[in-house]
Amino acid sequence: MRRLINRYIICSAIIFSLLHTTPIEEGNIEEKIGLKVEEIGNISITKDILPYSKEHRPMISMFPKYITIHNTDNEDIGADANMHSRYLKMTEEYVSWHYTVDDGTIIQHLPLNEIGYHAGDGMMGDGNMHSIAIEICENADGDYVQAEKNAAKLVAALLYEYKMDISQVVPHNHWSGKDCPHNMLSKEKGSLGWEGFRQEISRELSNITLNDAKSSFEQIDALVIKMIEKCYRKLK
Ligand SMILES: [Zn+2]
Numbered sequence: 713m714r715r716l717i718n719r720y721i722i723c724s725a726i727i728f729s730l731l732h733t734t735p736i737e738e739g740n741i742e743e744k745i746g747l748k749v750e751e752i753g754n755i756s757i758t759k760d761i762l763p764y765s766k767e768h769r770p771m772i773s774m775f776p777k778y779i780t781i782h783n784t785d786n787e788d789i790g791a792d793a794n795m796h797s798r799y800l801k802m803t804e805e806y807v808s809w810h811y812t813v814d815d816g817t818i819i820q821h822l823p824l825n826e827i828g829y830h831a832g833d834g835m836m837g838d839g840n841m842h843s844i845a846i847e848i849c850e851n852a853d854g855d856y857v858q859a860e861k862n863a864a865k866l867v868a869a870l871l872y873e874y875k876m877d878i879s880q881v882v883p884h885n886h887w888s889g890k891d892c893p894h895n896m897l898s899k900e901k902g903s904l905g906w907e908g909f910r911q912e913i914s915r916e917l918s919n920i921t922l923n924d925a926k927s928s929f930e931q932i933d934a935l936v937i938k939m940i941e942k943c944y945r946k947l948k
Pocket of ligand 1: 783830
């Protein structure tokens, strides 16, 4: 029965994608795999992109308008980002998302210009069709609050690169009513809570903007000093 339902979903997805979206073909794809930055805080982003052959990599192009936040809902010891990356490559469930974040690791599973199936709002919904999905781990052997802080840094970098604002960051709950990200919505396990998480993102975003402005000023300063030195040499 489950396989039958999966087949029905896959067929609907294919028909819808043919009618309404741009399918991506292997070998004929300009992939915008990831962010320009390769590090978030001091964590390198690991790219472990789902192979083309996996049915739950939908291969449908996307321009992101939202970022959707999830909790993994898996408190098992060892259920960290690496475990979820392995799961995604092995599962036959029709589910996929863009990033998994734990207290010390960030792994990317889908290019940022492809949709994933994570929001529970079908093939017509903005959640699946137009949002970058981030899963935050809640493994019992991890530091959950640190995982949220790492996710806030990643979200800030995405907002900055895609010129989005904080209003475009939404909980999974927004799309389908599911109680996800449960820890944040219920403020459990020391979670920053949804509002606290939004504030953390805004703080990280201001840091990125400030640092960027600072480096632009430093570049202008260096240019002015060079020009002054040139004039001075000519005067001598
Ligand atoms: Zn979710």
